[in-house]
Amino acid sequence: MDDILKKMNEIPFQGNIVPHSWYDYIKDSRGKPDLIAIVLLSDIVYWYRPHIIRDETSGRILGLQKKFAADKLQRSYGSFAKQFGLSKFQVRRALRYLESTGVISLTLRNIVLESGLRLSNVLYIGIHPDALMEITRITKITK
DSSP states (O other), rough: OHHHHHHHHHOOOOOOOTTTTHHHSBBBBSSSSSSHHHHHHHHHHHSSOOOEEEEEEOOOOEEESSSSSSSSSEEEEEHHHHHOOOOHHHHHHHHHHHHHHSEEEEEEEEEETTSOOOOEEHHHHOOOHHHHHHOOOOOOOOO
């Protein structure tokens, strides 16, 4: 077994993490875990987790940095759909459900690009850490 643990430790896992408690809180209309909403929330949380800036010599944390440029995460329904092999309808439904729980907020904005091109209804996604903390509870393991 130690061999397996050593090999597992060498695999460079990265990306999204899904806390087990989300399966208890994020449910569809039938009371089953809403896997699409869970996957989308996991990706949104990844983008909101900060990049940690450390001092190279001491390893001390110097600060935190966002992974995106705007004040909120800018993603489209289509980009999520393409990334996860979903339809835009599935993405829109799941994001609206997450918004109804209070974990995220959805805002449509009209923006002007540096080129002068005007875009309407660009989706921005906010996150509410307190609500996220509530559904990401850690359960004690008992023997």
